[in-house]
Amino acid sequence: MTANGQPADIVGRGIRDGAALFRRRFADLTEAAERGQPTAYVFVMGSLAEILRCFDFELVFPEITSLQTAVRGVAHEYLDQAEDYGYSPDICGYVKADVALQLRGGAHPMGRIPKPTLAVLTNACNTYIKWSEIWERLYRIPVFTLDVPGTREAGRRTWPGDPDFEADKRYVASQIEELIALCEAVTGRRFDVDRLREVMDHTNALSRAWRRIIDLNKSVPAPFNALTDGTVYLGVVNAFRGTPEGRAYFDDLVEEMEHKAARGIGAQADEAFRLMFLGIPCYPIFRRFNELFTGRGGSFVNSTYLWFAAGGANLGFQYDLDRPLDSLAEGVLISVRDAMDSMFFQVQDLMDQAEPYGVDGIVFHAIKSCRTVSTGLADTRRALMAARDIPTLFIESDMMDRRVVSEAQLKNRIDAFFENLATRRKLAPA
Numbered sequence: 001m002t003a004n005g006q007p008a009d010i011v012g013r014g015i016r017d018g019a020a021l022f023r024r025r026f027a028d029l030t031e032a033a034e035r036g037q038p039t040a041y042v043f044v045m046g047s048l049a050e051i052l053r054c055f056d057f058e059l060v061f062p063e064i065t066s067l068q069t070a071v072r073g074v075a076h077e078y079l080d081q082a083e084d085y086g087y088s089p090d091i092c093g094y095v096k097a098d099v100a101l102q103l104r105g106g107a108h109p110m111g112r113i114p115k116p117t118l119a120v121l122t123n124a125c126n127t128y129i130k131w132s133e134i135w136e137r138l139y140r141i142p143v144f145t146l147d148v149p150g151t152r153e154a155g156r157r158t159w160p161g162d163p164d165f166e167a168d169k170r171y172v173a174s175q176i177e178e179l180i181a182l183c184e185a186v187t188g189r190r191f192d193v194d195r196l197r198e199v200m201d202h203t204n205a206l207s208r209a210w211r212r213i214i215d216l217n218k219s220v221p222a223p224f225n226a227l228t229d230g231t232v233y234l235g236v237v238n239a240f241r242g243t244p245e246g247r248a249y250f251d252d253l254v255e256e257m258e259h260k261a262a263r264g265i266g267a268q269a270d271e272a273f274r275l276m277f278l279g280i281p282c283y284p285i286f287r288r289f290n291e292l293f294t295g296r297g298g299s300f301v302n303s304t305y306l307w308f309a310a311g312g313a314n315l316g317f318q319y320d321l322d323r324p325l326d327s328l329a330e331g332v333l334i335s336v337r338d339a340m341d342s343m344f345f346q347v348q349d350l351m352d353q354a355e356p357y358g359v360d361g362i363v364f365h366a367i368k369s370c371r372t373v374s375t376g377l378a379d380t381r382r383a384l385m386a387a388r389d390i391p392t393l394f395i396e397s398d399m400m401d402r403r404v405v406s407e408a409q410l411k412n413r414i415d416a417f418f419e420n421l422a423t424r425r426k427l428a429p430a
């Protein structure tokens with residue numbers, strides 16, 4: 001303990017504990033596979049964990065299990081197998097890694113993934129819909145799609161009280177009722193609204209903390225690297241949503257980040273340029289990709305990935321436990337809509353965030369196999385550059401497929417970007 005009662009090893013605790021939680025999670029999944037426990041396959045943008053946890057489903061996030069194959073350097077083996085089986089090189093790499101995983105009976109570098117009993121998805125990515133049809137065909141399981149109305153036009157979100165919002169909320173609420181009926185039919189158990197309140201209370205604490213942590217990175221230097229550390233925290237946001245473990249982890253993480261911010265402890269000692277990241281990281285060379293920036297003094301202070309891939313939890317939406325089902329519909333609508341907006345209508349948010357985060361430059365990372373996130377990036381960049389004088393970098397690689405990752409080409413572009421940042425700073429009026 002330090003003099004003010006905080007643990008001496010507080011710095012770096014979030015990474016250590018996050019890794020330990022994930023090792024345990026995969027061990028639990030391996031046991032669940034052996035026991036044949038009811039398992040729901042869900043996605044990060046709208047997992048509906050609050051409902052599914054009421055029925056004690058094991059939750060599998062195929063996006064996370066797939067990206068782990070890339071981080072562990074074996075994604076190409078899975079991609080090759082799925083392509084040999086007939087899937088095109090062009091489609092989402094997460095899907096192909098998962099197809100190979102299913103063909104291998106769930107064998108994953110971190111354990112064994114159980115087969116699905118049910119799949120639950122939203123319309124936040126159109127790939128979700130085609131992806132879950134694969135499980136439907138393989139396992140003849142029910143697939144539930146929750147259709148979340150998105151923002152109709154940039155800058156025109158509606159809020160509670162607005163007739164359009166209320167109509168959208170009723171539409172989401174009626175689908176949640178259908179999901180509850182389906183879970184009851186699949187598990188043979190009755191829905192318990194008090195259990196829902198308990199789970200929602202844990203989610204409230206986790207969402208509050210996630211928002212606070214992202215906010216704390218406005219500190220100079222930034223307490224955490226939004227690209228690398230942020231990905232670990234993001235994994236916990238999704239996989240432990242609605243659980244006491246997730247809540248305890250995020251209480252500790254807030255303590256760690258507040259400790260670092262108060263003492264000027266940055267993720268990077270030599271923070272020279274503060275960067276915003278758009279897109280999904282390059283997992284096949286994750287550490288080296290990050291070093292191409294940090295090696296030049298670049299520090300990632302925020303990222304749209306921390307918004308959309310958290311299903312909009314960055315908003316810190318708080319459920320009202322006195323009206324759980326109505327509030328769940330409201331929260332799902334607002335949060336999943338925000339996740340979609342973080343991919344499709346980013347320009348205003350980027351402009352709003354640039355100043356508070358002291359952003360020196362914005363990195364757009366388009367990836368070959370994710371059209372949902374990448375398609376509009378070039379247009380977003382153009383619109384942003386027309387509205388603001390802010391340096392941007394546009395690079396391309398992939399989040400899974402090392403065949404389309406050219407480290408030398410990335411390095412050239414990134415080095416030129418940093419030269420530009422340094423020149424601008426030299427020429428800036430004192």
Ligand code: SF4
Nearest residue numbers: 092125127370371372
């Ligand atoms: S958002 Fe991109 S990476 Fe995620 S499932 Fe959709 S296509 Fe794949």
